[in-house]
Amino acid sequence: MDEAAPFFGGIEAGGTKWVCAVADAEGDLLATEVIPTTTPETTIGAAMRFFEDRQPIAALGIGTFGPVDVRPGSPTYGHILATPKPGWADVDVVSPFRAALGVPVGLDTDVNAAALGEWRRGAGAGLGTLAYITVGTGIGMGAVVNGGLVHGLLHPEFGHIRIPHDLERDPFEGSCPFHGDCLEGLASGAAMRRRWGRPAEHLDDPSVWELEAEYVALAVMNLTYALSPERIVVGGGVAKRPALLPAVRARLLTLTAGYPGAPVPVGPAAMEEYVTGPFLGDRSGVAGAVELARAAVAAPNSPRF
Template identity: 70%
Template sequence: MLYGAIEAGGTKWVCAVSDGDGRLLASEVVPTAKPEETIPAAVRFFLRHQRPAAIGVGSFGPIDLNPASPTYGYITTTPKPGWAYTDVVSPLRDALQVPIGFDTDVNAAALGEWRHGAGRGLDTIAYVTVGTGIGMGAIVGGRILHGLVHPEFGHTYIPHDADIDPFAGSCPYHGDCLEGLASGEAMRQRWGRPAEEVDDAWAWELEAEYLALAVTNLTYALSPQRVIIGGGVAKRESLIQNVRVRALELLAGYPEVPPLTDLDAMAQYLVGPSLDDLSGVLGAVELARDAVEGTL
């Protein structure tokens, strides 16, 4: 059985066809332009291949996941120009006549790592992406975490000492929330150049501080068995290790369990994605599988 997958990001859509065992048989990158250009381009990709049993979509958000809502399947209040209240699910379903699994891009990445990567064999994991924005997806008790909407961990507040870091924050909604202080966009605005071009040691010490605060909060609030940090910013050499060291200090030995008291154990608790850049698209394959089997 073939499954289709779309990792619908703010800059690109990765479209793929998989055999369902983690092997991608075909893939194509579609630039995220206007919805009326991007969605038809994704449809054309699938029309060029054998029709899959279902398609899974992991999308940037916020999105509407309530099947009873008139805007189910929509990207809702995104600040991305031209994409607010865009129906993603209906055009794909109508054009391709297959079931569509739909969730956030970070929930899809968490699902991909749980099924095929760094979260395999565990019951509860969290995946945090640190890129242009910051998002978090989670598997809790073997199920994707949903609730009122979906996790928006990037918009939680963390301590911000304006004397040390006078940057007001980049988030258009909250200013100095986690995303507003530690995302790639925050780094670009604070330092005047993209994160990958920032070489100042203090800049990365500050980034590690903010991410360690976030990991501490996530650890205490969700109690995951593993935290996976991905995204372009997280690829910075030594960043995750510095976050581990600072998180241990912040956790202060409470509670007294090895991942929260020992650096070697922390290295197994706070990790990078083992699927590299495929976490999201392989997670979207699993969303397609669930659209057929209903196991999540």
């Protein structure tokens, strides 16, 4: 690589796969590699080799599945917390890279990284507030508000909100090992597989997707009223079903019932602009991870964006 200009590394560390990338000074991706998420030792080792083969990089950004400790100064900063992913609880995903590569490492959740990527380079360009919901194996949410990623007590854990559960329509008890029928327990890819006995991509019954649209629309409505984002991006493997987002938008129009009026979208055309798929496709998360790396160089004493 040309050492005259900085290069940045990014990792979208998901529960199914890790996407590693190197980008130029402007954040444009130059090389990527997909690594299956297996054991921490194997997965982190493969990611390490990707970057060691492409040295030097100025910084690395990691957007990881969680929950993860993103609190600078915490003794468990960079550690995966109480994840249901077998073998990954209490795994440190920051220190090994920082030690081996000798560069600043920016950290956030995978969904916050996706929100950042879309805000910088995709659906949120020019907006002050953007929310990103991922509906895949699990469900998560990240958000950019006034140019900054949302953090607080920890980070958003939107997948574990409670939504209405009509037990007559859907007697499924839920798949979340912590909360049963929270949003993730009812509407994630894992929940769909357990409820119907097959993965989401193999389910074609319209009633399956009507129920899924109901749950996602309820989630989008809650997010609209709680955070008031200017746009909501819905990504993830389950959300790739072509009919899902149109059904979510139609149901959302009914659920909001015109309240509180403008500027909340009140018609099909406005709703299509408000609830979108990711403009960056499958690259949202890793693009955001690269932005975390660029921010880590700009503010090396602040490990978060």
